[in-house]
Amino acid sequence: MTLAGRDLTIGYSDRVVGRGLNVALAQGEVLALLGPNGGGKTTLLKTLLGILNPRAGEVAIGGRSLAGISIRERARLIAYVPQVHVPTFAFTVESVVLMGRTAHGTLFSRPSANDRAVATRVLEQFGIPHLAARPYTMISGGERQLVLLARALAQEPQFVVLDEPTASLDFGNQGKVMREIRALAGAGHGILFTTHDPNHALRAADRAYLLREGERIAEGPVGAVLTRERLEDLYRAPVEKLTDTATGVSAFLPG
Amino acid sequence: MTRAFLPGLTVALGVLALGLLVAFTVGRYPVSLTELVDVLLARLTGRPSGAPAAVENVVLLVRGPRVIAAVMVGAALAVAGTAFQGLFRNPLVSPDILGASSGAALGAVLGIYFTLGVIGIEVLAFAGGLIAVAAVYVIGSLLQSRDPILVLVLTGVVVGALLGAGVGLVKYLADPYNQLPAMTFWLLGSLAATTVSDLVPLTVPIVLGTAVLVALRWRLNVMSLPEDEARALGVATGPLRIAIVTAATLVTSASVATSGIIGWVGLVVPHLARALVGPDFPRLIPTAAVLGGGYLLLIDTLARTAAPVEIPLGILTAVIGTPFLHLAAGRHAADLVVSTRS
Numbered sequence: 001m002t003l004a005g006r007d008l009t010i011g012y013s014d015r016v017v018g019r020g021l022n023v024a025l026a027q028g029e030v031l032a033l034l035g036p037n038g039g040g041k042t043t044l045l046k047t048l049l050g051i052l053n054p055r056a057g058e059v060a061i062g063g064r065s066l067a068g069i070s071i072r073e074r075a076r077l078i079a080y081v082p083q084v085h086v087p088t089f090a091f092t093v094e095s096v097v098l099m100g101r102t103a104h105g106t107l108f109s110r111p112s113a114n115d116r117a118v119a120t121r122v123l124e125q126f127g128i129p130h131l132a133a134r135p136y137t138m139i140s141g142g143e144r145q146l147v148l149l150a151r152a153l154a155q156e157p158q159f160v161v162l163d164e165p166t167a168s169l170d171f172g173n174q175g176k177v178m179r180e181i182r183a184l185a186g187a188g189h190g191i192l193f194t195t196h197d198p199n200h201a202l203r204a205a206d207r208a209y210l211l212r213e214g215e216r217i218a219e220g221p222v223g224a225v226l227t228r229e230r231l232e233d234l235y236r237a238p239v240e241k242l243t244d245t246a247t248g249v250s251a252f253l254p255g
Numbered sequence: 256m257t258r259a260f261l262p263g264l265t266v267a268l269g270v271l272a273l274g275l276l277v278a279f280t281v282g283r284y285p286v287s288l289t290e291l292v293d294v295l296l297a298r299l300t301g302r303p304s305g306a307p308a309a310v311e312n313v314v315l316l317v318r319g320p321r322v323i324a325a326v327m328v329g330a331a332l333a334v335a336g337t338a339f340q341g342l343f344r345n346p347l348v349s350p351d352i353l354g355a356s357s358g359a360a361l362g363a364v365l366g367i368y369f370t371l372g373v374i375g376i377e378v379l380a381f382a383g384g385l386i387a388v389a390a391v392y393v394i395g396s397l398l399q400s401r402d403p404i405l406v407l408v409l410t411g412v413v414v415g416a417l418l419g420a421g422v423g424l425v426k427y428l429a430d431p432y433n434q435l436p437a438m439t440f441w442l443l444g445s446l447a448a449t450t451v452s453d454l455v456p457l458t459v460p461i462v463l464g465t466a467v468l469v470a471l472r473w474r475l476n477v478m479s480l481p482e483d484e485a486r487a488l489g490v491a492t493g494p495l496r497i498a499i500v501t502a503a504t505l506v507t508s509a510s511v512a513t514s515g516i517i518g519w520v521g522l523v524v525p526h527l528a529r530a531l532v533g534p535d536f537p538r539l540i541p542t543a544a545v546l547g548g549g550y551l552l553l554i555d556t557l558a559r560t561a562a563p564v565e566i567p568l569g570i571l572t573a574v575i576g577t578p579f580l581h582l583a584a585g586r587h588a589a590d591l592v593v594s595t596r597s
Contacts, residue, residue, distance in 0.1 A: 013399060051483045074487025081482050088344045089479055089534035099477050103489025108470045110537065155488070 001062040001161045003027050003048060003078065003190055010040060010047045010054035010214070016055060017043040024191045030181060032222070032239025033194040035211035036235055038114035041194045042163060044211065048192065050074050061159075075103035079152035081162040084144045090135035093128070093147050093200060100154030114158050115154075122150040126180065142173030145254060149180060152171075154198050160184060162193040166200050178204040199251050210234050228252065260538045267546040271326070274552035278322045281560055284313050316451070323457035324449040324457060325555040326548035328514050329524070331461045331506035333547025336521025337528065337539055338468050338503050341479040342496060343404055346529075346583070350507040350521035353411040353500065357418035358387025359511040364425040364438045373448075376441075377456065377512045384508025387418060392500065403482065403496075443567030444515035446555050457513045464506035468540060471499060475536035517551070517568050519576025524550050526583050 004024040011017040018040040025031050025048075033041050046052040048059055050066045059066040061077055069077070079100070087096075100122075101115040111119075123129045126146045131139055136147060145165060152160050165181070166174040183202045185191050195201055201208045201222055208225045210217040217234055218225050228241045231252060240253040290306045294314045297304030301316035304311060343352065351357065362383025366376030395403065395410040422442075429435045468475075474495060477485050485492050502576045510517070527550070528543040551568075554575065558566045 012401060049483075049487055051486050071486060071491050072489040074485060078487075080484065080487035082481070082487075085481075087480065089341070089347065089529075091476065091534055095476060095535050100379065102474070102477050105473075107474065107495075110473055176488055228270070 001158055003059075003061050003192075004179050005044075005048055005054070005057065005059045007057035008047060008054045008059070009043070009050070011055050012043075012052070016214070018211070019056075021057075021211075021214075021216060023048065023209060025159065025192050027190045028100050028185055029207065030185045030189050030191040030193070030205040032205035032208045033192065033211060034198060034208055034234065035217075039212045040214040041211055045163055045192070045194060046163055049078055049080050051080075061182055071229045072103045075155055075157075077157055078159045078161060079155040079157040081145075081148045081152045081160060081165060083167060084141055085147065086137055090137040092132065093123070093134050093136050093139065094132040096136045096147055097123060097132075097151045097154050098102075100151035103155060118156070119150075122153045125153065126150050142169050142176070145173065145177055146171060146180070149177070153184070157189070159190040159192070162191070164194050164196065166195060166197065174200065175203075175230075198231055202250065202252075203227055226252070260532050260542075263528075263533075263538070264542050264545065266531055267476075267528065267542050267549065271545050271549035271552070274320065274326075274549040274556070278325070278552050278556045279314060279318055282313075282318065283560075285452060286310055286313060290314075294572070318447050320451045320454055321446050321449045321555070322552060323454055324446050324513060325552040327457060327461050328446070328510040328517065329520055329547040329549070329551025330544040331465060331510045331547075332517065332521040333524035333528070333543040333550070334465050334468050334540060335503035335507045337525040337536070337543040338475060338499055339521070340505075340525050341475045341536055342499055343408060344481075346526065347522070347580070348371070348548040349518065350503060351415075351518070352408060353391045353504065354387035354415045354418060355384040355504050355507040356511055356518075357415040357422070359384035359508055360442060361387075361418045361421045361425070362395050362518060363512070363515070364422050364429070364546075367434050367437050367441065368429055370423050370434075375452075380512035381460075381508045384511055385504060387414060388500065388504040388508075390414060392497070403493075410557050440567065441515045444517040444569035444572075445558075445565065445567055446514050447559070447565050449513065453513055457509055460505045460509035464504075465544065467498065468504035468506075469527070469544070471495070472537045472540040475499070475540070479536070515569065517572055519572040519580075520547060520551055523576045523579050525571075526579070 002024055006022055008021040009016060009019045010021065021044060035041050041123065043052065047054050050059065055185045064129060066074065097119040098111050098115060101111055101118060104115065120129065123132055126149060128143060128146050131143060136144065165177050169177060178200060181191055181193065205222050208217045208222045210225065212234055218230055228239050238255060241250055242253060243250045279291050280288060290310050291314060293306050294304050294311050332350055339350055340346050340348045341351055359380040362379035363376050366379040371379065391407065391410045392415045395407040398406050400406045424576065426435060426438055429438060474490060477488050477490050478492065478495060482492055524547040525543050528539055528546050532538040532542045554571050555568060558568050558571050
């Protein structure tokens with residue numbers, strides 16, 4: 001199954017953000033979306049999720065147009081992990097994860113025994129079953145990110161779309177989230193994430209998609225696409241590349 | 256921090272039971288507990304009671320309808336407030352945020368101005384609440400924004416202000432000796448005039464609206480998340496929002512039409528219920544309903560007995576509610592500080 005956007009014009013009713021965009025994401029693959037602020041990353045992400053309708057072109061999943069799929073069925077195909085935020089109400093972690101089961105029930109149904117079992121399982125998968133009864137507002141930012149990942153997985157989706165999953169996390173948690181992203185792809189999920197850090201793309205993604213001012217600058221395997229020259233062009237800023245001579249692993253430094 | 260459901264609900268039921276007991280027994284004509292049990296049992300079983308006819312009248316005809324109305328109005332305002340606080344993702348929202356009370360107020364003062372009688376005033380008040388909220392919803396939808404919730408709230412404020420001006424105009428034009436006092440009294444809220452015949456038009460919309468909100472309680476958790484998230488979780492937020500607003504407006508308008516404007520209950524009771532059972536809407540909605548009934552019943556009993564003359568309900572609920580809001584707002588401010596530090 002593939003999540004694909006064809007000839008997309010993206011934007012809002014009063015403003016076009018990008019034109020002529022083609023994106024394809026296969027299952028088992030991680031795609032990183034990079035680009036400067038205001039370049040259209042979030043708009044493209046919301047269009048692929050079906051939250052925002054494309055102004056032109058089509059988003060399709062497994063060959064079916066997203067426009068023809070009910071919002072409930074969509075939620076069982078694609079899950080969304082928003083940027084970590086503090087909600088208004090102090091729901092428990094278990095309640096937050098159970099919300100991921102919404103699309104598996106009907107309008108009036110309460111969570112089933114199976115829904116609760118799934119919630120427990122995903123919390124265990126991310127190593128946070130001890131948080132189940134804690135208020136979501138009272139845990140750390142890194143824990144919140146894991147809870148949102150668990151909620152996405154509770155949807156039992158084919159694809160997971162994450163908006164800056166490593167923003168506002170400490171160094172250790174950034175690594176943890178990237179490992180979890182790799183693991184999800186290993187389990188057969190197609191993953192799309194946006195990031196401001198090319199190193200996170202190098203670390204976790206198979207392919208990178210560079211977006212600036214609503215235009216695709218480049219797309220391809222991270223090793224080929226993420227070069228010093230291209231990043232300097234993308235961000236219009238100097239970049240330095242470091243390579244570990246022992247392992248051959250590279251990283252970029254801004255400035 | 257997690258609070259258990261059953262103990263919390265038991266406390267709420269205790270408040271309601273206490274309210275019922277006090278409301279039936281205390282007053283200008285005291286009724287003893289044995290007389291009360293006797294009259295109520297006799298009513299249930301159909302056999303004649305041993306209590307004096309005057310006691311029977313006080314319990315069944317004078318206090319009975321008023322007690323039932325207080326419980327229903329309190330429950331309705333609390334449930335509507337709880338639902339709106341979730342829908343608008345703001346714990347400081349009350350059920351009149353979309354103009355239901357202002358619309359009902361304009362309907363009622365117009366009814367008084369045109370001397371339409373009790374039924375006419377109630378019908379106009381009820382219709383006024385529904386029309387005001389429908390207008391807010393239609394105007395808000397026409398404005399097409401990326402944040403439909405914010406637009407709704409702003410439109411509600413604007414329409415509410417306009418309706419308030421309308422109420423002011425009608426009061427200004429009204430006969431200052433007969434009509435104006437009636438309008439003032441109505442706007443302050445009271446259950447003193449409640450009779451058995453008021454209960455039917457009150458019950459139908461309240462039971463209907465409350466039932467819808469109780470049935471949707473599992474979806475309210477998701478509706479309290481940001482719009483994009485709720486949609487990505489599989490909720491058709493547009494139609495569901497219309498259903499919730501319609502149900503909450505139905506119960507609010509019916510309550511206001513019967514009792515006049517009683518503020519603060521729909522704001523304060525959800526907070527108290529949250530303190531008992533936590534923020535999870537599936538638990539919160541039933542708890543708020545029970546607690547709201549008991550809360551307004553206790554306040555109405557106070558309104559009836561604390562002074563030689565009736566104290567308007569709206570004044571009592573404000574006197575009790577405002578310091579509470581201050582405390583709640585202070586606590587939320589503290590929460591915000593904590594969250595920006597983490």
